[in-house]
Amino acid sequence: MEQLSGGDMLIRALHDEGVDLIFGYPGGAVLHIYDAIFRQDKIEHILVRHEQAATHAADGYARATGKPGVVLVTSGPGATNAITGIATAYMDSIPMVVISGQVESRLIGTDGFQETDMVGVSRPVVKHSFMVQDAADIPMIVKKAFYIATTGRPGPVVIDIPKDITDPKLKLPYEYPADIKMRSYTVPGKGHSGQIKKAVDALLGAKRPMIYAGGGVIQGEGAELLTKLTQKLGSPITNTLMGLGAYPASDKQFLGMLGMHGTYEANMAMHYCDVLLGIGVRFDDRVTNSDTSKFCPEATILHVDIDPASISKTVAADVPIVGSVTAVLEEMLECLEQSDQEVDSEALTTWWQQIEKWREKDSLGVTPHEDGRIKPQQVVQALHRITQGDAYVSSDVGQHQMFAAQYYGFDKPRRWINSGGLGTMGFGLPAAMGVQLAYRDAVSVCVTGEGSFQMNLQEFATCMQYNLPIKIICLNNQSLGMVRQWQDMQYGGRYSHSTYAESLPDFVKLAEAYGHVGIRIENLSDLDAKLEEAFALKDKLVFVDVRVDPEEHVYPMAIKGGAMKDMILSKTERT
Amino acid sequence: MRRIISLLMENEPGALSRVVGLFSQRSYNIDSLTVAPTEDNSLSRLTVVTSGDERKIEQITKHLNKIVDVVKLVDLSEGAHIERELMLIKVKAVGAQRAEIQRMADIFRAQIVDITPGAYSIQLTGTSEKLDAFIAAQAENSVLEVVRTGVCGIARGEKVLTL
Numbered sequence: 001m002e003q004l005s006g007g008d009m010l011i012r013a014l015h016d017e018g019v020d021l022i023f024g025y026p027g028g029a030v031l032h033i034y035d036a037i038f039r040q041d042k043i044e045h046i047l048v049r050h051e052q053a054a055t056h057a058a059d060g061y062a063r064a065t066g067k068p069g070v071v072l073v074t075s076g077p078g079a080t081n082a083i084t085g086i087a088t089a090y091m092d093s094i095p096m097v098v099i100s101g102q103v104e105s106r107l108i109g110t111d112g113f114q115e116t117d118m119v120g121v122s123r124p125v126v127k128h129s130f131m132v133q134d135a136a137d138i139p140m141i142v143k144k145a146f147y148i149a150t151t152g153r154p155g156p157v158v159i160d161i162p163k164d165i166t167d168p169k170l171k172l173p174y175e176y177p178a179d180i181k182m183r184s185y186t187v188p189g190k191g192h193s194g195q196i197k198k199a200v201d202a203l204l205g206a207k208r209p210m211i212y213a214g215g216g217v218i219q220g221e222g223a224e225l226l227t228k229l230t231q232k233l234g235s236p237i238t239n240t241l242m243g244l245g246a247y248p249a250s251d252k253q254f255l256g257m258l259g260m261h262g263t264y265e266a267n268m269a270m271h272y273c274d275v276l277l278g279i280g281v282r283f284d285d286r287v288t289n290s291d292t293s294k295f296c297p298e299a300t301i302l303h304v305d306i307d308p309a310s311i312s313k314t315v316a317a318d319v320p321i322v323g324s325v326t327a328v329l330e331e332m333l334e335c336l337e338q339s340d341q342e343v344d345s346e347a348l349t350t351w352w353q354q355i356e357k358w359r360e361k362d363s364l365g366v367t368p369h370e371d372g373r374i375k376p377q378q379v380v381q382a383l384h385r386i387t388q389g390d391a392y393v394s395s396d397v398g399q400h401q402m403f404a405a406q407y408y409g410f411d412k413p414r415r416w417i418n419s420g421g422l423g424t425m426g427f428g429l430p431a432a433m434g435v436q437l438a439y440r441d442a443v444s445v446c447v448t449g450e451g452s453f454q455m456n457l458q459e460f461a462t463c464m465q466y467n468l469p470i471k472i473i474c475l476n477n478q479s480l481g482m483v484r485q486w487q488d489m490q491y492g493g494r495y496s497h498s499t500y501a502e503s504l505p506d507f508v509k510l511a512e513a514y515g516h517v518g519i520r521i522e523n524l525s526d527l528d529a530k531l532e533e534a535f536a537l538k539d540k541l542v543f544v545d546v547r548v549d550p551e552e553h554v555y556p557m558a559i560k561g562g563a564m565k566d567m568i569l570s571k572t573e574r575t
Numbered sequence: 576m577r578r579i580i581s582l583l584m585e586n587e588p589g590a591l592s593r594v595v596g597l598f599s600q601r602s603y604n605i606d607s608l609t610v611a612p613t614e615d616n617s618l619s620r621l622t623v624v625t626s627g628d629e630r631k632i633e634q635i636t637k638h639l640n641k642i643v644d645v646v647k648l649v650d651l652s653e654g655a656h657i658e659r660e661l662m663l664i665k666v667k668a669v670g671a672q673r674a675e676i677q678r679m680a681d682i683f684r685a686q687i688v689d690i691t692p693g694a695y696s697i698q699l700t701g702t703s704e705k706l707d708a709f710i711a712a713q714a715e716n717s718v719l720e721v722v723r724t725g726v727c728g729i730a731r732g733e734k735v736l737t738l
Contacts, residue, residue: 119589124600128643131588148643183738184585184646309637312630 001173006135007036007166009174010099013142015042016176019070021061021437022046023054027074028114029101032166046437046466049458051078053430055085056456059094060394060434063417066221068095068149069434075101076114079160080121084424086156087125091421092242093219095154097145098122102131102162118160127155135165136172143177152187153307154219188306191323191331199302199319200335202275207347208298208354209235210273212258212287215242215420216280216305222325223247223413226279229333234348236355238266240281242420245410250389255355256364259287260558261402264363264567264575267556269355270296271565279304280325283315284421294563304328363556363569364406369549372523376400376475376548379527380407383445383473386531391443391471392417392435396428396452399481402554404447426455429472433459436468443471443535450476450504450545460514463541471534472543477550478504485553489568511543520545577606578632579658579728581622581736582639582648586612590644594621597642603627603635607660607703607725618646618738622727624703649736651728658728661698662706663688665720666713668695675714683709694719 004012010033014022023046026034037045048054051073058069069089073082079100089096103112119129128148130141141159149157164170203209211233217226223246230237230253237247238258247254256263258270270276276299281287283303288295292315303317304325311320321328366377380403383391393408394417395401401418410416417435419427432446453474463470475481478501487495508518517540521530527546534542559566559574568574584590591610598605606624613620625635632650639645651658668676668690676695680687683705689696699709703726710721730736 120592123589123593123596129589182643185643307641309634309641313634316630 001175003171004174005168005171006138007032007168009138011036011040011043013139013176017142017146019043022070022072023048023057024072025051025054025078027078029075029103029163032168048462051081052084053456053459055082056427056430057434058096059085059089060417060431061438062094062096064392064414064435065438068097068146071098073100075103076116079116079118083122086122088419088422088424088427089156090125092215093154095150096156097149098156099159102160104164105162122158126158129158132161132165135170139176143180147180188322189324189327191321191328195319195321196328196331197335199321200332202300202302203233204339204341204343206275207344208272208274208351209233210269210276211235211237212276212278212281213243213246214240214281217243217246217325218413220280220325222329225326225329229329232336234343236269240287241405244405244416245413248411249409250411257405261554264361264556265355265358267564267567268358271563273299275300277302282310288315289558289564290561372525374524374527374546374548375552376403377407379475379546380404382527382531384408386535387443391445393445393447394428394431394435396448397423397425398449398452399554400447400449400475425452428452429456429459432470433462433468436470446470446472448472448474449481450474451480464515468541469539470541474545475548476545477548479550507543507545516541516543518543522547577626579624579651579726581651581728583618583620583646583736585644586617586619587644593642593644597638609725609727624726647736651730655731656728657731658702658726659700660703660706660726661700661724663696663698663722665694665696667717667719669693679712
């Protein structure tokens with residue numbers, strides 16, 4: 001059997017696991033591993049400029065491809081810098097394996113240089129973690145880590161490796177395990193057939209059905225089956241922020257996103273439906289609003305999820321189904337086919353008439369300014385036109401994120417890449433790097449704000465090094481827009497630390513300083529032409545600094561403490 | 576509602592901290608916690624006494640089951656079960672008190688395991704309630720020190736928690 005050092009074993013095991021790309025940053029505790037990377041050519045390593053960006057880039061790669069993202073960081077600050085990105089992946093159930101260096105075994109617990117208890121620090125934000133105590137265990141631990149990260153409800157897994165374990169002088173026989181069995185970890189597969197039948201009967205008997213689909217449908221590769229089911233049932237459907245793309249936005253049965261900034265028709269249909277199918281969702285507080293007792297008061301709730309702990313966590317399910325979305329959807333479709341009952345088309349017609357009335361409200365309507373000032377929503381609409389709705393769009397967090405979610409209209413899964421659960425500013429650019437590295441020829445766009453962008457702008461350098469022609473669309477309102485919006489609405493317009501117009505950098509010059517292209521757009525009449533100019537520069541990263549109206553708010557907006565039907569629709573109108 | 580949840584987990588470093596971390600992370604109560612290896616030394620048995628309404632207990636058991644190191648779990652309070660806790664208690668014992676404490680220990684089937692001219696150390700096993708009652712029965716200001724193991728439990732009959 002081949003004899004390898006721990007460092008070589010690790011890289012070989014990653015290769016045997018099918019990894020071809022890792023994101024990382026070197027340091028003392030991982031130098032043996034970096035030397036192993038240098039001496040091989042099967043795995044490409046992307047050198048980021050901050051460990052947080054490594055995790056977000058791996059995360060973006062994972063969201064776009066469905067494959068696990070892989071990160072390599074050193075001990076101490078390298079490891080702690082990765083925590084925000086690990087927590088981001090954890091909240092959104094993204095498969096990721098993070099390898100962190102650790103001080104030598106003999107130094108653990110002595111407050112050694114760059115020592116941090118990574119297993120302890122990361123514990124609340126990982127699906128599982130390992131501390132390698134013997135180099136011989138590396139292949140099995142890597143195998144287990146990938147298995148845990150990618151199966152069931154996916155999530156990040158940390159492997160912490162003390163430096164002496166990767167010592168090149170210590171060589172051991174290497175064999176990668178072909179498969180894995182863990183007595184303490186089982187993955188839910190098929191759902192309970194009786195429950196599935198019950199759910200299908202409820203949907204067929206529904207007078208006002210509604211489907212509420214989330215990120216689980218995308219993670220579980222269930223978008224196609226869900227589309228089939230929705231169309232068979234003729235039911236309206238809404239997607240969560242994480243679920244955008246699980247059902248084509250351009251289809252007439254799609255009511256838009258729901259929740260805090262959901263459309264009027266989606267939130268109204270949720271409130272008044274009589275049967276609700278929640279699939280790959282977790283009834284998050286940004287959906288249900290704060291008081292769950294007012295949530296969908298008339299509905300029988302069917303809840304499908306792979307994680308039993310997500311079911312009846314915040315809202316009690318009448319028909320709980322634990323299983324993978326694909327297995328459950330397949331069985332639901334079969335059940336539907338075999339049933340002698342038809343959907344109640346008369347009731348459905350009435351239901352759709354009601355929904356069309358809600359739609360007429362046009363809650364996402366944009367009235368342009370006449371003086372050339374640009375509304376942020378118009379930028380996203382223009383972006384959709386110019387990219388023909390076919391870009392990978394990553395975003396940061398804030399108003400621009402909501403505008404992108406509301407106005408881009410995602411027709412395919414894995415195209416919308418955003419930090420939904422943790423809401424991590426600084427996510428957008430590194431995530432767009434991960435997307436671009438996964439799909440070199442795709443259009444990778446980052447919709448950001450001048451606030452979020454400054455949280456990871458050092459990645460301009462990484463984009464230059466690896467020639468990543470990302471298009472960054474910055475909705476520059478010269479303030480922390482969402483904070484400012486809340487201050488407008490709840491704090492009498494007292495802008496406590498949310499504005500900084502006088503200290504903003506010249507983003508065009510900044511982009512140029514890193515060797516990229518910068519374009520500024522200040523007038524609505526230039527919007528389309530200059531955006532087209534940016535996208536025509538196919539081989540260049542272009543930073544488009546769009547000066548937008550800072551007064552603009554994101555609407556609709558849920559009224560705190562209300563039901564889903566209670567929304568603020570504009571600065572002057574509420575439901 | 577008081578519940579006794581007992582589980583088998585991998586005898587791995589970090590496993591206990593994952594269980595304890597879950598309780599603090601999600602603000603669940605821990606009334607008592609015991610953990611020790613079993614006859615199979617790859618497994619530890621952990622028993623936690625907690626409280627909450629049905630929904631909370633359901634969440635606790637679901638989240639415990641999600642922990643990768645947790646192999647199997649049972650809510651002992653769902654069925655007939657035996658629970659025991661061991662207490663060591665040191666009480667002042669001088670003059671007439673000495674005979675009184677001896678009598679009380681007999682009534683509770685406790686054992687006096689150490690004696691000095693001024694104090695008795697007593698060992699008592701039973702349900703938490705019984706242990707509470709013994710402490711309450713002591714004369715005012717006579718209790719010097721109390722140490723309790725926390726509850727461990729086992730189902731009645733042939734039902735077993737095993738792999």
